[in-house]
Amino acid sequence: MKRSLISRRNFIHRSIGLVLTLWAGQSLAQTRWAGMKLDITFEFVGNGFRYRPPYVAVWLEDAQGLPVRTLAVWFEQSRKGPRWLNELRRWYRSNEPTEAVSGPTRMPGRYTLSWDGKDDKGNLVNQGDYYVCVELVREHGPYELFREKVILAQTPFKRSYNVAGELKEVSLSYDRQG
Incomplete structure (x- = not known):
């Protein structure tokens, strides 16, 4: 044996x-x-007679372009349902609005959203390469998509991007929470 x-x-x-x-x-x-968080600050401008606030979606994608976490979706919620939501083309193709992140449209201004490293299910994700996405569309107005690759590890960073159009500026700040 x-x-x-x-x-x-x-x-x-x-x-x-x-x-x-x-x-x-x-x-x-x-x-x-x-112990880290990513702050996404963006500003959009607009004016004119009968100005309609844009629909906005802010989310993160992994290195393959798959959605990881939706931070906000702002759209008009009326009796007719979420009309024009599908105009947020990139976000809409693989996401659904939830009450936790969706809300009414906002007037022009500067807004900051934070990401704590968790996916839509509340699980911590691995450090690595991600895409920060800010999509803006307005009825009878422009369509804009900001999509920037970032490496999220132990090294903090701050970056600002000037964008031409109604989406005026996007700033990213990755640092320790607290």
């Missing part, structure tokens, strides 16, 4: 050790992420 080089007891101990090591590594990465 041929003997195995690894006993059952040894196999179980090694397996448990491997699982604990992998779990601790994932936990450590998520703990590092948990």
Whole structure:
């Protein structure tokens, strides 16, 4: 009879050790992420007679372009339903509005939204490459999409982008929470 080089007891101990090591590594990465946040500040302008506020969606995508977390969707909510919501083309193709993030349109101004590193289900995501997306569309007005790749790790950063159109400026600030 041929003997195995690894006993059952040894196999179980090694397996448990491997699982604990992998779990601790994932936990450590998520703990590092948990102390960081990303602030997205954007400003849009508009004026004129009978100005209609734009529909706005702000969300994050992973490196493959798949949605991770929707931070806000502002659109007109009327008796006829969410008319024109599908004009937020990129956001609409793979997302649905929820009461947690949706709300009425806003007048021109400067707004800040924060992301704590969690996906739409409340789970911490891994650090890495992400896309910050701000989409703006107005009835009888322009369509604009700001999409910028960022690397979210341990290094804080601040960046500002000037955008031509009604979406005037987008600023990103990645730093420790607190």
